[in-house]
Amino acid sequence: MKTVKEYPFLEAYLRFLNLAATVVAMPGMDTFGVNERALFEKILQAWAAQQPLSVRQAIDIKSLGSPATLHKRLVRLRKLDMVSAQIDDRDRRTKLLVPTDKGFQYTNSLGKVISTGL
Numbered sequence: 001m002k003t004v005k006e007y008p009f010l011e012a013y014l015r016f017l018n019l020a021a022t023v024v025a026m027p028g029m030d031t032f033g034v035n036e037r038a039l040f041e042k043i044l045q046a047w048a049a050q051q052p053l054s055v056r057q058a059i060d061i062k063s064l065g066s067p068a069t070l071h072k073r074l075v076r077l078r079k080l081d082m083v084s085a086q087i088d089d090r091d092r093r094t095k096l097l098v099p100t101d102k103g104f105q106y107t108n109s110l111g112k113v114i115s116t117g118l
């Protein structure tokens with residue numbers, strides 16, 4: 001049987017998983033599933049790059065699911081108050097997805113746990 005010592009970075013990754021699990025266990029985050037988290041992370045990355053995703057762009061991320069499935073996940077993220085849709089100043093028909101204060105609190109908590117735990 002293989003041992004942890006044979007893979008020098010395995011231990012760091014396992015620590016990361018344990019730390020991430022503590023943040024996921026935060027009150028109110030028990031319904032925040034891995035699929036919603038993956039979509040939230042894409043929305044967060046686009047926002048951080050100052051290129052927020054439109055609703056259309058978010059539901060077209062084929063690697064995360066079908067448009068119908070992604071639309072349901074987006075609705076859940078909005079109900080969980082993790083993201084909001086804001087009207088684009090350049091095109092009022094377009095809604096841009098941005099993290100909410102709760103979304104930022106979640107990512108800040110995760111970042112804090114990771115930076116202090118690793």
